[in-house]
Amino acid sequence: MADFTAEAFQNEFLPDGGTDVHAIVRVTSTGASAGGTAPAATSGSAAEVILIDTSGSMGRRGVEAAGQAARAALSEMVDGTLFAVVSGSGTAQIVYPYGNQGPLAVMSSATRTEAIRAVQGLRANGGTAMGTWLTLARRIFETVPHVTKRHAILLTDGVNEGERPASLQAAVQSCMGVFQCDCRGVGDQWRVDEVRAIASALLGTVDIIPGPEDMAAEFATMMRASMARGVAAAELRVWVPQGAELLFVRQVSPTLEDLSGRRTPVNALTGAYPTGAWADESRDYHVAVRLPARSLGQEQLAARVSLAVDGQPVAQALVKAKWSGDDALTTRIDPAVAAYTGQAELAQVIQDGLAAKAAGRDDVATSKLGRAVQLASATGNDEMTSRLRKVVEIDDADAGTVRLKKGASKIDEMSLDTASTKTSRVRR
Structure with missing residues (x-):
């Protein structure tokens, strides 16, 4: 019997006039593996x-x-x-x-x-x-x-x-x-x-x-x-309150997938997004919601995120918003949100850099892949840095200073491209 849990990681505090709430929702399944029987x-x-x-x-x-x-x-x-x-x-x-x-x-x-x-x-x-x-x-x-x-x-x-x-x-x-x-x-x-x-x-x-x-x-x-995969199919359901705008829903682990365009309505305020079959595993989703600004001290439920199997919710996490005048609270960025935002940028600059290289635009390729090296270094993504080293010579990883590597194989470039959407799990 599969058991699902869901938890939200976020900074729920918004400054005066703040509207956008970001959260990482982690869904974990246990007992879902078919186990070969x-x-x-x-x-x-x-x-x-x-x-x-x-x-x-x-x-x-x-x-x-x-x-x-x-x-x-x-x-x-x-x-x-x-x-x-x-x-x-x-x-x-x-x-x-x-x-x-x-x-x-x-x-x-x-x-x-x-x-x-x-x-x-x-x-x-x-x-x-x-x-x-x-x-x-x-x-x-x-x-x-x-x-x-x-x-x-x-x-x-x-x-x-x-x-x-x-x-x-x-x-x-x-x-x-x-x-x-x-x-x-x-x-x-x-x-x-x-x-x-x-x-x-x-x-x-x-x-x-x-x-x-x-x-x-x-x-x-x-x-x-x-x-x-013992659970044949499941869907992520996201409810947002009246007057709110759901900016996007993205899977960010184990791979990057923008699910925003896959929405099917459940009701006027709830959309469902396909996740496919599940084994025993965890997946992370980045949910962003825009709310009407409220007065300092007010609180609001920004989103209700659940996983549904056979149409029935089996796990739920709440995304909250609180308006505060304390800069120490409102200026914090949740580590999981920051890390996955960086990994999404990393994937994009790798793909853009390789496309520019293939088109003979070496200056653009150098700039994009240099930014990729910088991001991989900043997040401690050693595997991605290793893959990038096969395509560029790294002079200064922290500054993103690189040179396109002469004689880099097409296999190495394609391996880097396919790996770009695989993310490193953010640990809590």
């Missing part, structure tokens, strides 16, 4: 689709490694899970289950063996049209509307050149709310922003797999994580 106990309670790039650019070695990766994922899949494997190139086709068996098979020792045999026969051919892969996955998932836990893994090695950008965007939008999707790019010929847009819209993760030999371990890790 829940799907087996309730056959068909989860569905998985593995989308493998078999375009010509993958080549024989790449497709063979992708087959091994699919095998690793299938080995981690719990018996009783509904599943399918899709081959994607300029078109998409189900390679398992076979023919008229239906779009999804039930995982067992027999079907696992058959599926592994099927992926060993994959061949590289054709272009890359990820929208068609996602559309087929959606159609597969729509055949089991009673299954609430629906997840896909998408692997690509190239740019989506087989269809217009608008077609890919439309396909992604049609999949939103139908299934979650973790996306991985192998090698250095794919576009991080393109694949990240898919993962972000479908409440998944994006990362780089440096070489084909690394695929199997990554697929096994992703599938284990999916199998552990």
Whole structure:
């Protein structure tokens, strides 16, 4: 039985005339992990689709490694899970289950063996049209509307050149709310922003797999994580009082995701934001509310933030506001709010800097990546500093003085890009 808790970190004191309230709401789940037994106990309670790039650019070695990766994922899949494997190139086709068996098979020792045999026969051919892969996955998932836990893994090695950008965007939008999707790019010929847009819209993760030999371990890790999510779906609900303006709702840990545009109304004052499936974990959300200014000494509830499962709130945190004339109180910035605000800026300047570098605007790239080094140093983010060192020479970290590194590999740049939205947990 999953148990959720929620707590708010904020400075609730506002100065005379102050209007904006910022809070970090931490939601923690325990007892939510499936533990590898829940799907087996309730056959068909989860569905998985593995989308493998078999375009010509993958080549024989790449497709063979992708087959091994699919095998690793299938080995981690719990018996009783509904599943399918899709081959994607300029078109998409189900390679398992076979023919008229239906779009999804039930995982067992027999079907696992058959599926592994099927992926060993994959061949590289054709272009890359990820929208068609996602559309087929959606159609597969729509055949089991009673299954609430629906997840896909998408692997690509190239740019989506087989269809217009608008077609890919439309396909992604049609999949939103139908299934979650973790996306991985192998090698250095794919576009991080393109694949990240898919993962972000479908409440998944994006990362780089440096070489084909690394695929199997990554697929096994992703599938284990999916199998552990025992709560199929949840939503963050934010209530603000009449006359208040909700400025934004952002997930800030473990990754940065702006949820503001994903709002669906619960009632006139409450909006719901999708969070996807949960295992045993904590996630942090940054909520910002603008209130009408009040007189010194007055207090007001600024927001009520809750997590709802199956439409029922299971945890709640309150965001408060108090107007004070004491500068010692009103000028404080909550450490969690400050830290996550800095990490959001860090992600943006890294992405902007790498985009400028790719466009040949070295002066802009140097400035942006210098600011990234400065922010990483100031927050003690050693992992990000280490990644930045592979792209720039750091002369003065505190001042953000850097030089673009000659001979920096594209893999290192892409690794920095994909890591930019992963945040360091702020400890209390």
